[in-house]
Amino acid sequence: MYTVGLFVPCYIDQFYPQVAISSLQLLEKLGCKVVVPLNQTCCGQPMANSGFASLSKGCDANFIQNFYELDYIVCPSGSCTLHIKEHLHSEQFPDKATRIQQRIYELTEFLTDVLKLTSFKGSFPRRVGLHNSCHGQRGLHLSSMSELVAPVFSKPADLLQRINGLELVVPERSDECCGFGGTFCVFEEAVSVKMGKDRIREHEQNQVEILTGGDMSCLMHLEGILKRKKSPVRVMHIAEILNAGYE
């Protein structure tokens, strides 16, 4: 049995609790013992990506304090996972930081590479569009990238396709950024929204009912645009679909 520390990104904790609940339930259904460190807050990415990595020391220390003892750390976000892998830093406890960096997994990565999940008991009879988030894809290599001359694969798509009844649709621009980009979404509002609208247009043309992905931050941005235009397309984090598909 695996003991897994669940790392819940701050905005998921506050605004999308059902994503963390689904992650927790799915991991438990798959036989993991899930630990939720209750003093976790944020990985520090918002400051670091804005040029203030120097200000994320407090977040780093808090993260290390909460997670350093765990053998597996799983997070339903490619972006936050990548930030920890690339930038978690501690002058005081460099070994603890390194230990965490070697043991942290994005959720679909953990399901595929560690738990080797290959079959789902339930079903999810919906037409689903997949948004590949850049940090999960290009940073954590959760799937192949359209720019490279390399074999094609996708951990999230592979999992989704194993769910009964789920009809997966991948847009023509399979890995174009949605435009969220952290604080980019407000500091470069016009381009950010335009990028989001263009992603949505493709999924709407594909007549998807649900738009999913591994990062709720991208989906939050896309959801904001979808709701403003009163689109019938709903967003769901991949953890919610996988949990629904694994009864």
Next chain:
Amino acid sequence: MSSRHAQLAEQFNADEPRTNWHDQTLWWVRQKRDRAANTLPEWEQLRQWASDIKDHTLSNLHAYLLEFEKNALANGVFVHWATDAEEHNRIIYEILQKAGVDHIVKSKSMLTEECHLNPYLQGKGIDVVDTDLGERIVQFREEAPSHIVLPAIHLKKEDVSNTFHEHLGTEKGNNDPQYLTHAARLHLREKFIQSDIAITGVNFAIAETGGIVVCTNEGNADMGAHAARVHIACMGFEKIIPKAEHLGVFTRLLARSATGQPITTYTSHFHRPAPGKEMHIVLVDNGRSRQLGREDFRNSLKCIRCAACFNTCPVYRRSGGHSYHTAVAGPIGSILNPNLDMKANADLPFASTLCGSCSNVCPVKINIHEQLWKWRQVISAEGLTAPSKKLGMQLMAWVLARPGIYRFAGKTARWVISNLPFLVKNKTWNPWFKQREMPEAPKQSFQEWYINQQRS
């Protein structure tokens, strides 16, 4: 409080159909690049070789530059060294003065754009004609190129027709590309014949031979250099490669990355002046030594100016080259320009979502998106970010480092969204809300839910 790039990008987006057209046109170029790359099973190996050759060259630049100079001199070429843009421009003006020439032709050279050679020479009464079709179009319009390979990609054929009608007297409203290019051809032929001096850029300079290679699709560099009595080739000193045998690695990558062609239509090798003619090479530093000394950014000098990172960049495609307000736009420009003027270009590393597509298409494997991230750190350490942004970040960092305060702040934020929605649902002070709805605020956070579950 939006940055210069953000403001210019917002203006660009005001015309949405045109933004769509710009995005789709450049995406089409990206797709052509993908198809071309996929015809070579050894593509990723080529990228690695190109990267390794450039890394090696940058680490031994001093020796290769001297070797290049020695061989070029032996070939009968005049070699000049320019520390900065001003010296580069002055050297060229002196060559012109000595030859007694007041009108010249110039093929594409992003270096001369970087050095603002055209306005400098025009200020001295010299008539400079850009002979690359796209560059000639933007020159007529008194605009800067918006793309380093496709300088007039921001313009539609109707715009070109209007410009040519005004400057070349073509028929008004005739948008036929063949008609328009024919008019440009006649106009440029005349300029080629009249010009005693031609300036070209340099794509590759080979230390071993002292020769230079110029790649174009229009043959305009060749027309200029062959018709003129004096050929001046201007190059940033990072264009050097050690040996002729290395050239093939780069020519195979360059055109495929740039436009999806197997090779540029003209790949011209210049070694020495023709009998009775003169050839000059100007080697320019202009901040490159400084960049070479910045450990995190030195490998940006590997760039071969293919613009693949422009074409793939979802931000560039939707904000246009002029929004970068520099000679070299796009992702590579955003890591090169802060070196030239950190304050004026402090906005550029933030004009990115850090999606990483640029690094993946780069034929010489520059880690562009990682350098964008690193420039952000340098820029904020230098105090070049807005004070309000810094204050916001300090507050956020303080809250997020304290679990109790984080929980309280989260609860408060959710309460405000639910109970005082007018405070956040405001298009004037909340840029998120301008074109997007706010997320719903749940009653319970995950942690609150989890603690309740544990109790029950």
